[in-house]
Structure formats: C-alpha cells, structure tokens
Amino acid sequence: MTSCFEKFYNVVEEKMGSVFTKYGKFVSRHPWKVILVTVLVNGLLGLGMIRLNVVVDVERVYTPIGSQASKDSTKVKNLFPDLSGSNFIGYQMPDMGKYAEIIVIPNGGNILNERFLKALQVFHTFLLSIETNDINGNTVKLSDICAISFGKCVIDGDLFVDNQFINILNTSNAISFPYFNHTVRGPIYYEQNVGGAIVNSSQLQLASMLLLRVNLRTDSSYFTETAKKWQKNFVSKMKVYSSSDFNIAFAHSESLSEELNENVMGDITVFSITFTLMITYACVATLTARCDVVGQRSNLGFAGVVAAGLAIVAAFGLCSACGVEFVSIVGVIPFLIIGIGVDDMFMLISGITNTDYSSSTEDRIGETMKTSGISITITSLTDLLAFAAGASSVFLSVRNFCIYAGVAVIFCYINQATIFLASIVINENRTNNNRHFLTCMRVNSPDKDSTKETSCKIVCCTGRKPNNSKESESFLDKFPGWILPKIISIPAKIIILILFAIYLSVSIWGITLMKEGLEMRNLVSQTSYYYEYRKLLDEKFPLGTPVSFVFNKPLKYSDLNVQQKVNDILSLVKSEQTVLDSVEVNWLSEYKADKSNFNASSEIEFIKGFQGFLNNSSNTRFRNDVVIDKNNISIVASRVHVMSKSIKDSQAQGKFMERMRELSSDRTDLPVFAFSPAFLFYEQYVVILTQTIQTLGIAVAMVFFITFIFMPHPLLLLYITTTVAMITVGIFASLPFLDLTLSSITMIHIIMSIGFSVDFAAHICHGYMISEGPDRNERMKSGLKRSGTPIFHGAISSILGVIVLAAAKSYIFFSFFKVMIVVITVGIMHALFLLPVILSLIGPPISNATVSPKNETRSPTDNHKWQDIALASNVHIPRAHTGKITEREKIT
Structure with missing residues (x-):
C-alpha cells in the first residue's frame, strides 16, 4: 500500500510535471522568439555593470559588519579629537590610520x-x-x-x-x-x-x-x-x-587592499581559458559516437556554455545596478557558474536523449522538461538557498559574494531553461529535416545509393536522425554506465564501507587540527611586495597590541575613590599574563606624581593643575587622553593605555580581546570599555566559527526543505542528510592539510559545498527511486546507469571550471581551487560509492514485486508512456527487454 509520503510525492510530481510539460511545449513552438527575448534581456541587464562599484578596503570587507570593535572605534573618534596635525601619538589612534x-x-x-x-x-x-x-x-x-x-x-x-x-x-x-x-x-x-x-x-x-x-x-x-x-x-x-x-x-596602509584587488583582477582574466575549456569539453562530450553529420549535436555544447556566460553578465549587471558592491572574492563566481550551467546543460541533454524518438519534437521537449527540467530546478533551488543563507552573514565579503552568486544561479537556470532548451528544439527540428549539423543543408540518408558514393562523402555528407538513445550517446556518455554498476558486489561493498569508516575517522581527527583566522600575507601572491613585508613583520617583529581603557562619561577625578578605581582596573589588567607589566601610559598617575602642579582640592583646581602639567613638553602626549568641557569644570572623557605581549596566534588574539572586554565590563562602578584598533581584525577570529556553523545550519535547513518537497521520503532525507554531514566534516578536516584556515574566505567555499553535496546525493537517490529491479542490488545498478552520466559530466565540468585557478596568484582564487577540488572529489566519492552501497543494502523497499510475465506486445510509444507513469508515481515498473508487459504492470 502506498505510504502517505509516496502519495504526497505523486501529487507534487504530477502537478509540477504538468506545468513543466506545458512550458516545454510552449518553448518548442516559439524557439527563436524565446532565444531573442532572453538574449536581449541578458544584454540589457549586463549594461548595469557600468555602475560596478569595486570595494577593496580589507578592513571593511573581511571584518564583521557592525562589530563591537567598529562601534567602539566610532565612540573613540567622537570622544577624542584628531590631533594628527599637531600632537600625533600612534597608540591613541581610533583606527589603523x-x-x-x-x-x-x-x-x-x-x-x-x-x-x-x-x-x-x-x-x-x-x-x-x-x-x-x-x-x-x-x-x-x-x-x-x-x-x-x-x-x-x-x-x-x-x-x-x-x-x-x-x-x-x-x-x-x-x-x-x-x-x-x-x-x-x-x-x-x-x-x-x-x-x-x-x-x-x-x-x-x-x-x-x-x-x-x-x-x-x-x-x-x-x-x-x-x-x-x-x-x-x-x-x-x-x-x-x-x-x-x-x-x-x-x-x-592601502597596500593589502590594492595588491589583493590587482591579483584578483589579474586572475579574472584567465576566465577566457576556462570558457574555452568548457566549450571544448561540452562540444566533445556531446559529439555522438556514431559518425553522422545529422545526428551530431556538438553545437548544443557551445550553446549551453554561452547561455551560462550570458547569465554571469546579466547577474553582474543587475547586482551592480542595484548597488551591491563588488568585493574581490566575487571574482571567482564566473568559474563557479560556468560549471553549474554546464551541469544543467548535460541534465537537459540527458532528458532529450531518453525520450521517445518516434514522438513529435513538441512532445519530446515537454517530456524533457517534465524529467530533467524538474531535476535542474531542484539543483538550482538548493544552490540558491545555500547562497541565500550566506547572504545573512556579518562579513561583507560573504554577504555580497552570496548575493552575486545567488542571482547568477537564477539567471543560469533561466538561461538553460530558455536559451538552451530552445537550442535543443532548433537542433531537433534540424535532425527531423535531415540537415547537416554545421551547414544546415539537407543531406541524403546513408542508405540511399551508398554504393555509388566514396567513404569520405558518406561520412561527411550523409546522415539521418537518431532512432534511439544509444545512437545519440557520446563515447563519454557510455563510460559511467559501464563501470559504475560493477561496484554493487559483496567484496566491493565491504571495501567501500571500510574505506569510508577510515575517511570519517581521519576527518574527525583533522577537525581538531583546524585553525581559525586569516593571515594577511596570504591574501596576495608571493611575488607581491606586500607579501615579503608582511612575512618579515609577522615572523621577526613582536606583535604587541596597545589597548586603551576609555572612560566615556564624566567622572570626578579629584575624588580619591575615583582615582583608586582607575588604578585598580589598571592593576587588574596588568596582572594578566598577556599584558606587559612594564608598559603603562597613565595620565592620572603621571599627573599625581607632579607635585608642582597636582591639586585635588576641587575638580576645578584639579583641572587647572592638569592644564599646567601639560605645559611641560614631555607631558604633551597626554593632551589627547583627556577631554575637558568648554567651561573647564569637568573632564568628560579620558583614557589610559597598556600594551599586550607579542600574540601571533589568531585564536589567542581573539581570546585576548574578549578578556580585555571582560575586565572592563565587570566594572559596573566605572563607565569604561576596552579598545584597540587591532580589535577590528580580531573580531573575525571570535565570530568566524559560530558564523560558519550558524550559516551552515540555515543553509542545510533551507536546502532540505526543498529536497523534502521534491523527494518526500524519510529514508532518502536521512541518507542525504548523513551524506552532506560527512562531506562537510571532510571539507572542514581538509583545511589544515590544504594549509588553509577557517576564515571569511573559506567560509564561502564551505557554503558552496552544501549545494554541491545535495546535488550529487539527490541525483543518486532519485535515480534509485525511478529505476526497476527484482531487488535493491539490481535497482541500484539501474539507478547508477541512469544517474551516473549526468553526475560524471557535472563533476568533470565543475573541475574544468576551476582547474585554471591552480596557477592563480591570489590566495582567494587558489584557495577556491583547492577547496572546490576537495568538494567535488569527496562529493563524487560519496554519491557514486557510499550512497549506492547504502541504498543497495537498506534503501527504500521495492513497492511491488516482479511476477512471471504474460507476454503482450507494446509499442515504443506505449513503452514511453509507461516510463512516464513510473517517473510521475515513483512506482517500480519493470521493463522487460523483450518489449512485453506483465499482468501486474497492467493492474498497476
């Protein structure tokens, strides 16, 4: 009896399938209009790039938005005047200057x-x-x-x-x-x-x-x-x-931002190489194995890559027009989107390949959208929602990257469902009219007067429409279906389970080695003048941090109790192991030691004596530390300073900042807060882990909501959840081995991995559910033959999309390359090895058993209709190789 989950699946699949079929048929009737309108819209949106606003300020881009340090910096600027033109003191600056x-x-x-x-x-x-x-x-x-x-x-x-x-x-x-x-x-x-x-x-x-x-x-x-x-x-x-x-x-002070921007812009130019690689691969992968000038469809590969390229132009133009600032890391989006677009392209090609070749073009396109259209909708929505979760980040780099990437995913999906789908229609109309794939001229079928023609002319100037999927497949299409089902054997299962148990153990251990933070020199290439400077600074010089304790409200400093409280907090701070006991800049203690000027008989006399104290040239450095009201009767704000010991570990720097704030916030009897310009950068070390986990949590929740809508089966959701968790653990664990740390940059890479992980896992689970077989093993083998090819092409296209970044100069691009290779490799291993083994052992049960067939002839069209029913209802319907249907199939 069909479960409630299966009923829900059937209803959703039927309704959505109907909508996608109608849309596909509409495009098949108006292919050129669809292409012209979509290209025109993409081009007009691309004009928005004239408003492209590039932000290169590292402090603004890679530190948390609205952080406590940023707020404290504003307070300090408002409290104390900028005297850099007359009495500059470095440790008193409200920022890095x-x-x-x-x-x-x-x-x-x-x-x-x-x-x-x-x-x-x-x-x-x-x-x-x-x-x-x-x-x-x-x-x-x-x-x-x-x-x-x-x-x-x-x-x-x-x-x-x-x-x-x-x-x-x-x-x-x-x-x-x-x-x-x-x-x-x-x-x-x-x-x-x-x-x-x-x-x-x-x-x-x-x-x-x-x-x-x-x-x-x-x-x-x-x-x-x-x-x-x-x-x-x-x-x-x-x-x-x-x-x-x-x-x-x-x-x-601007070197890091300038060099980072220069490196990134230089690396973006290599996108032309990626574009060429993708076109080449797409054309080769769509080149049919049969030597035939009519059945060839390499032009579709070119159209799919161009559609993805136009999506990048439209997305960048729209975001720029809307005022979304372009940060350096957005430069990796073209490399990402071109891979996603080609992945969608292969899904649609797979859809048209597996339709009934005796049907009309309109029906075949409708069927393509009913199956593959829904598939690319799932993958696009999961990617979009993962980026939507990242758009809520407190890091400007993460937020703006996710906005640009999310919009690009939308346009990539739209372009594949319009430009590329319409290109498929045009290609099918060409094959129906027996036209050459390059010249579009009508050619003869090879069986007509073939004895009178030379072999070269037969190969180059004759052809016919493919009659089945085997005639449409390329050499690359055949490989996954041949090799992947061989892993469903007892010895292979045991080996795979052992290897993945080892993988999980090593991953958990690797997470303990992960570090947080972002080494500034790694943001630029090693050939940059900034890299050598920063390396020497980090390795050879002490990295002590001046910390100011700011009293931001009026206090009666002539009162001995107030003086004692100020001294107490300084004594408490200097007792910390991370603070130098020998360094203290304290206007109050220095003033009290000046017997000739110090006078605490009243607040007015206290201030008058302090002004005399400042007349000594060696004391002018304290002029910036005390703010006196216009009437010279009250001190409205003041500050004292200490110096930290050399702290070079990013996590220790974050803990130091938190400790200084804790010591100041504990003093409820004093209006005081701790501040240092370095805290603006230390903030990221404190929030990066919680931000990453929070964003991942939101992304996973949103992604699996979509997955549940399209595949509402508890076992499938459990397996997909477990797979994504294992992939994510592996990515975290790979960071120390890749010489990377958890930062706002690698956080982006991890957010991207969610979409990719769900895509790979969903394809395998969906392939299993719509395949037939007498048991789980055979069903999984059939599912691998069905889903292996799109996953294989998706992985290859994604790798080609980032492979040129192996030679990138900038840390942003090179780290993106390293993490993406791990994401794709680990994702493929889980999707093509672990998940098939799990599903073949404890996958969802067969909904109806195969019984002895009672032969009855079925036409190709009838066979195609039964496949539609199987896809729409998620019910297992065996297809006999003899072309017969069973009594059980009739009843079903």
Whole structure:
C-alpha cells in the first residue's frame, strides 16, 4: 500500500510535471522568439555593470559588519579629537590610520652598527624628500602631510637616526630597552620597531631589523586624499631604491587592499581559458559516437556554455545596478557558474536523449522538461538557498559574494531553461529535416545509393536522425554506465564501507587540527611586495597590541575613590599574563606624581593643575587622553593605555580581546570599555566559527526543505542528510592539510559545498527511486546507469571550471581551487560509492514485486508512456527487454 509520503510525492510530481510539460511545449513552438527575448534581456541587464562599484578596503570587507570593535572605534573618534596635525601619538589612534612602513635589514645583521646608522640617516633624508601632487596639482612634500609631534614629522623608529641616541651608542653602547629616555620627547617606547632583538639586563645588545613607520595626517579629507597619492609615489620610489648597506621591504596602509584587488583582477582574466575549456569539453562530450553529420549535436555544447556566460553578465549587471558592491572574492563566481550551467546543460541533454524518438519534437521537449527540467530546478533551488543563507552573514565579503552568486544561479537556470532548451528544439527540428549539423543543408540518408558514393562523402555528407538513445550517446556518455554498476558486489561493498569508516575517522581527527583566522600575507601572491613585508613583520617583529581603557562619561577625578578605581582596573589588567607589566601610559598617575602642579582640592583646581602639567613638553602626549568641557569644570572623557605581549596566534588574539572586554565590563562602578584598533581584525577570529556553523545550519535547513518537497521520503532525507554531514566534516578536516584556515574566505567555499553535496546525493537517490529491479542490488545498478552520466559530466565540468585557478596568484582564487577540488572529489566519492552501497543494502523497499510475465506486445510509444507513469508515481515498473508487459504492470 502506498505510504502517505509516496502519495504526497505523486501529487507534487504530477502537478509540477504538468506545468513543466506545458512550458516545454510552449518553448518548442516559439524557439527563436524565446532565444531573442532572453538574449536581449541578458544584454540589457549586463549594461548595469557600468555602475560596478569595486570595494577593496580589507578592513571593511573581511571584518564583521557592525562589530563591537567598529562601534567602539566610532565612540573613540567622537570622544577624542584628531590631533594628527599637531600632537600625533600612534597608540591613541581610533583606527589603523594612514602610514607607510619600511623594514630595513642591514647586510651586517645588526642595526647597532655605525656604518649602517649613517646609511640609515641618508635613507631617512630620502624618505622626507618623496613628494606628490594634491588634487589641485600643487607639489606636496612629506613634511606638508605627515603627522606632527614636537614640531616634526612622526616617523616611528627614527630614534636610530637621532643624534642623542647615536652619541650614547658611540660612547657607552648602553641602549636602554624597551624605553629610551629622550631629553626632549620623554620616554620613547620602541620595542615594536626592532626585530630579532637580543636584550640583556634591560639593554639592547643586538637587533637584526628595524621598522620605520611614516605616519600621515588624517585630520581632514584633503590630507587623507593627498596621503593616498603620496603612498602610491612612495611605492614607486621604494621599488627602485637600493643600498649597498641594507635591503628593504615595504608597504603602506592601502597596500593589502590594492595588491589583493590587482591579483584578483589579474586572475579574472584567465576566465577566457576556462570558457574555452568548457566549450571544448561540452562540444566533445556531446559529439555522438556514431559518425553522422545529422545526428551530431556538438553545437548544443557551445550553446549551453554561452547561455551560462550570458547569465554571469546579466547577474553582474543587475547586482551592480542595484548597488551591491563588488568585493574581490566575487571574482571567482564566473568559474563557479560556468560549471553549474554546464551541469544543467548535460541534465537537459540527458532528458532529450531518453525520450521517445518516434514522438513529435513538441512532445519530446515537454517530456524533457517534465524529467530533467524538474531535476535542474531542484539543483538550482538548493544552490540558491545555500547562497541565500550566506547572504545573512556579518562579513561583507560573504554577504555580497552570496548575493552575486545567488542571482547568477537564477539567471543560469533561466538561461538553460530558455536559451538552451530552445537550442535543443532548433537542433531537433534540424535532425527531423535531415540537415547537416554545421551547414544546415539537407543531406541524403546513408542508405540511399551508398554504393555509388566514396567513404569520405558518406561520412561527411550523409546522415539521418537518431532512432534511439544509444545512437545519440557520446563515447563519454557510455563510460559511467559501464563501470559504475560493477561496484554493487559483496567484496566491493565491504571495501567501500571500510574505506569510508577510515575517511570519517581521519576527518574527525583533522577537525581538531583546524585553525581559525586569516593571515594577511596570504591574501596576495608571493611575488607581491606586500607579501615579503608582511612575512618579515609577522615572523621577526613582536606583535604587541596597545589597548586603551576609555572612560566615556564624566567622572570626578579629584575624588580619591575615583582615582583608586582607575588604578585598580589598571592593576587588574596588568596582572594578566598577556599584558606587559612594564608598559603603562597613565595620565592620572603621571599627573599625581607632579607635585608642582597636582591639586585635588576641587575638580576645578584639579583641572587647572592638569592644564599646567601639560605645559611641560614631555607631558604633551597626554593632551589627547583627556577631554575637558568648554567651561573647564569637568573632564568628560579620558583614557589610559597598556600594551599586550607579542600574540601571533589568531585564536589567542581573539581570546585576548574578549578578556580585555571582560575586565572592563565587570566594572559596573566605572563607565569604561576596552579598545584597540587591532580589535577590528580580531573580531573575525571570535565570530568566524559560530558564523560558519550558524550559516551552515540555515543553509542545510533551507536546502532540505526543498529536497523534502521534491523527494518526500524519510529514508532518502536521512541518507542525504548523513551524506552532506560527512562531506562537510571532510571539507572542514581538509583545511589544515590544504594549509588553509577557517576564515571569511573559506567560509564561502564551505557554503558552496552544501549545494554541491545535495546535488550529487539527490541525483543518486532519485535515480534509485525511478529505476526497476527484482531487488535493491539490481535497482541500484539501474539507478547508477541512469544517474551516473549526468553526475560524471557535472563533476568533470565543475573541475574544468576551476582547474585554471591552480596557477592563480591570489590566495582567494587558489584557495577556491583547492577547496572546490576537495568538494567535488569527496562529493563524487560519496554519491557514486557510499550512497549506492547504502541504498543497495537498506534503501527504500521495492513497492511491488516482479511476477512471471504474460507476454503482450507494446509499442515504443506505449513503452514511453509507461516510463512516464513510473517517473510521475515513483512506482517500480519493470521493463522487460523483450518489449512485453506483465499482468501486474497492467493492474498497476
């Protein structure tokens, strides 16, 4: 008795099948109109690309939208004025600022060398001489746009060209570390500017590298824009600079974004190679095995690839017109969509191949849409919903990628169901009229006067319409049906189950090795100037992070209780193992130590004394840390600073940020929060795993809702769910072995894998359900013969879609290639090996048994109608090879 699930399946299949059949017949009656209208719409939408807005800001693209760090940065900007043009202090910045950095590597291996320091002075002078032009065309020197402190350009690390420093080095060779007490500028903290430092008794003995940081003004849009122009000139100067005493590596605040964008745009140009590969494969795969100029359909392969290409143009144009910003990772979408489009193309070709060749073109196209049309609808919807889930991500890179990809999937589906389907109609009309597949000229059938013709003329100038599916198949079509059913044997099943048990065990272990985070240097190619700079910075220099504790509401600082609470929180923070105990920038403690100015008799006197305290040149650095109201009667905001130890592990950086926030949020008696510009990047390390799991959960739920609608059988849903889970576990586990980490970039790859995993599994399950056989083994063999070919072509086309990215320069493209190869390989292994074994052992039971046949002749048309019933009702109907039908089939 048919279950409620099967009844529901029958109703849905019947209703949808009717709609798709009517649509297919409509296209068959108006093929040229459908093609012209669809191409015109695609072209008009493509014009939207003139509004393409490329966003290359790494901070904005690859960090969470609306994060706590972003909100805190806004608070700091609103609370404290930008004094970069008069009293710049690096650790007080609300963001990473504008800058240029140079890592100087002495040939002698030690920066504490007189010859090197003299060469460094020459280089320092050269830096100051770099010029640019402003928006008005006026020549601008570095001294005009650099950040200012103590009346001079702020270049962190220029301590090593300072005369006081050099004199002390030459006379006593006793350089205090990590502070240098400058007579004018006060204590200078320089630990972050020396790489490979060797310290003994708080004195610097040796350092193998020096980091110079040129800070630029940001206190107006004029300075910000001029700084960007100066940075470009800086790069061109650094690329040609040479010295016999040292080597350099360099970058500026926009380098990562610019180099990333340049690499991605360069890699996008290789899409032409992918397009050529796909056309070649599509034409070869559709080339029939029979030497016949009428039955050949390689033109369909060309049409299918072009339809997918037009979908990319339309999607990019529509998204651009709607104001969706183009982020670098969107550049991989053409490589993805061309594979999906060709996969749909082979599904439709498979559909027309398996129809009744004695029927009219209109009926055959209707039948194609009834079977293959529904199939590509399932795969397109699963892909679309997976991307829809990703569009809710807090990462701009993930969100915009998924929007572009989702829209591209829609247009790819529309184009295959219009342009390509209409191309099939035109091709069928051509074969019906016995026309040449290239010239479209009428040709003779090979059996007419063949004895009078040469062999070459028979092959090249004669032909006829194919009479059955075997005559329409290509050599590649035959391969899966021949090899795949051989795996349904007892020894093969045992081996497959053992291998997949090992796979699952290794995958679970591999997940424990997975790391989170995104190494910035990996975003660009190894030939980029930024890569070498970032590699040296990460490996040779301490990565300490200045952290500000901001008191963002008025407090009565003259009150001893308030002073004690401020000191308590600093003591608590500095007791952490991740915080340097020796570094503290505390205006309050320094002011209290100044006996000549400190006065706490009242708040007004406290503020008056503090203003006198600031008159000392060594104390001007605190001017940016205290905001006094206009009436000089209240301090409305202040901040103190500490420095973290060198933390290079991304997960440890995320935990450090959370700990600093926890320490500040615990103080309910103080209006305080912890902030560092580095927290803007640390945010991704905290949320990436939860974001990935959340997005995957939503994607899986949405995808399986669609799967349930089209295949409402609990066993099938269980198997598909298990398969997708195993594939996803394998992808997570592959990341450490591929030298990848879980980041907003690999998160995109994992979201894509959901759609691919469901596609592969659904095809096999559907093939099993609509196939016949006396037992599960035979039914699965038949299902593999039916579904193996589209899956095989889909896998090959997807691999060809990304294979050229193996030579990509950018991390985004190369990581996409690596993950996609894993997704396709693991997905194919599960779909063609594990699932068939599971279904052959414990698949849904046979709905009716085969009985002894009572022969009755059935015409090809009748046979085709019975196949329709089997597809529509999901009921097992054996097809006897003799062309007979059984009494049981009549009753059914």
